[in-house]
Amino acid sequence: MPVTEELTLPESVQDFIEKWRDKPGNLIMVLHKVQEAFGYVPRGVALELARELDVPLAKMYDIITFYHFFKLEKPGRNPVSVCMGTACYIKGGQDLIAELEDLLGIGLNAVTEDGEFSVEAVRCVGCCGLAPVLVVNEEIHGKVTKEKLPEILAKHREVSAE
Amino acid sequence: MATMVNLQINNIAVSVPEGTNVLDAAATANVRIPKLCYHPDLPAWAACGICVVKIEGSNKLARSCALPVAEGMKVITHDPELQEVRRTVIELILSTHPNSCLTCPRNGTCELQTLAADFGIRDQPYEQIIRDIPADTSTPSIVLNPEKCVACGRCVAVCQGVQDVWALEFIGRGDETRMAPAGDILLGDSPCIKCGQCSAHCPVGAIFEKDDTRVLYDAVLDERKHTVVQIAPAVRVALGEAFGMEPGSIVTGKIYAALRRLGFDTIFDTNFGADLTIMEEGTEFVRRFVEGKGALPLITTCCPSWVDYMEKYYPDMIPHFSTAKSPQMMLAAMTKTYYAKQIKTDPSDIFMASVMPCTSKKYEIVRDENMYSSGCQDIDASITTRELARMIKQAGIDFETLPDETVDEALGIYTGAGTIFGATGGVMEAALRTAYYLVTGVDLPGVEFEAIRGLEGIKRATIDIEGAEVRVAVAHNMLNTKIILEEVKSALAAGKEPRTTS
Secondary structure, three states: HHHHOOOOOOOOHHHHHHHOOOOOOOHHHHHHHHHHHHOOHHHHHHHHHEEEEEEOOOHHHHHHHOOOOOOOOOOEEEEEEEEEOHHHHHHHHHHHHHHHHHHHHHOOEEEEOOOOOEEEEEEEOOOHHHHOOOHHHHHHHOOOOHHHHHHEEEEHHHHHHH | OOOEEEEEEEEEEEEOOOOOOOOHHHOOOOOOOOOOOOOOOOOOOOOOOOOOOEEEEOEEEEEHHHHHHOOOOEEEEOHHHHHHHHHHHHHHHOOOOOOHHHHOOOOOHHHHHHHHOOOOOOOOOOOOOOOOOOOOOOOEEEOOHHHHHOOOOOOHHHHHHHHHOOOEEEEOOOOHHHHEEEOOOOOHOOOOOOOHHHHHHHHHHOEEEEHHHHHHHHHHHOOOEEEEEOOOOOOHHHHHOOOOOOOOOOHHHHHHHHHHHHOEEEEEEEEHHHHHHHHHHHHHHHHOOOOOOOOOOOOOOHHHHHHHHHHHHHHHHHHEEEEOOOOHHHHHHHHEEEEHHHOOOOOOHEEEEEOOOOHHHHHHHOOOHHHHHOOOOOOOEEEEEEEEEHHHHHHHOOOHHHHOOOOOOOOOOOOOOHHHHHOOOHHHHHHHHHHHHHOOOOOOOOOOOEOOOOOEEEEEEEEEEOOOOEEEEOOOHHHHHHHHHHHHHHHHHHOOOOOOOO
């Protein structure tokens, strides 16, 4: 279990907690906000949230691990989501994952050593007409082929280097 | 009187109180519906699907554990089709369960093993997928082996709903779901209080108590060691059951004899330690109540899990806690100090074992530095009633026919007050009687406990000590403890109770 340094909640999250403190179903909303701020739910933050909202840590992790959306590990600077919805699956989503593994040296739910990329499989992104679809840094790439992957990766690597 | 509901189980008319589930209703018609996840102590969770039944008028199979009875309901609990469904469920569970029955701590007492035997499962039609999750041995008391977990949910339900500890939870989802300590850490780093309720409720070998019998054998074989063993009050009424005797049979004399045959040099009885605890706690109460030195109310327990719970969840209540050690620790300290001097032996050459009713006592012996009062570990190993039963069987001792023997002198004598320690509230009553005697010089007449409606597991009483009203409460299981602690806290905060400190 990696230990994280980010133990304090940013002000935006704190304000958000105040707004939701007494509302039912607040935990999911707050977790969304935390993931938005950090890109994942750091362990220290989960602990602090448990205290703040008076929710047992056990319950917190039950929820975090139940929803695929929430992440416990810090993703890469350029998170790559490969759509594995029905259309993308049929159009070769699996081949893209295999090619990414060749190019980046990492499988699903892993981060490259330099922290640049992480790869995950997601369910339908909602643009089946563009299948197979890849999302990098929230930018959608449609009709992706194995051959196009190096170019896409290079583009995002450059952007994050700036 | 609860409203009665009439229904038919396999055409047998039964009448059961409203709210009863079909599984329990069937039992009243001498019908046993097989089950795996359901446990009478816990709310039905309908996880396993083995207890399915047919209800006339519905084309769905219903899980009888989670189905309340209804007037006029007609239930079929067994037919070839239902048996086939149940068999499939068992086969599916077995497809994710290791076939290591022979070396499993639950061999012979496993509920899944019993089901597989009853259904005559002879082959495994589904591909076996065993998840490789390492066992967690981070506490001195309990071992988690998630590989064997059948996701019945009992441990989670008892840990959260009954004990209010929240050490265990499911994480992940679908076929990735697994039971794990809070936040997927080691159990020893979690809020676990080592109460052992999870292992007591686990139907399989996924959670079990640590076996320390090997340590005892090694000590007995070590000629330099003077081996001493103590047995707790509850063990004498529980051990007989392991040998097919009537539950509750008192087998004190046979246990002394068996321990001697196992090779222990000296046999003591924890009841003597209990007497010491009572004197300490009674005196402590008098000091706080009469002399006003120390915080009131005084809270006592001999349960290390309770202490752990309080330290973790109610650290502000620590001053209210009795400073007296539990009987096993008091007797151990006496053995390795007073008794060691008597037999002119260095405490490090004494091996002290204890036979206790609970896995929590394994944790208590290494709890903190106070458990090393003789300069070395006061109790070297603590085993449970079940472990002792296994040792007796391994040693070929015919327990039922053993003659009664007596306990050893010096620290083996005891009063009746110690024996009632085994019951919930026993400690409090014994300490209260002692305190009453210390103040008034006469024995306390019977204590009338009033059961609190709707709160099973909490008892209260008021007694009069020389004109002063003393209110006592007794709680069973952690959630009830919490109820009382919260009540005390709010009374203290409202200034209703005297918070005396020296």
